[in-house]
Amino acid sequence: MSKTYTEERSTIKGKKIVGEARKISDPIIIPKSGRHKAQRIILSENAMCRIAKKFKFIK
16 A cells, blocks of 8 residues: 655655545646646645556656
């Protein structure tokens, strides 16, 4: 069984991440690199995420 991270500021990375929560915020558009954009949402109240697909190559 894998470790569960519950500390504040813990980070998970993966190619595909699945999140579940009771409340989800509206998507917010954030800048990434150059003209590329991404979206951010905030999961709250009993939030949980898991990696559904790992990176093929770790940088």
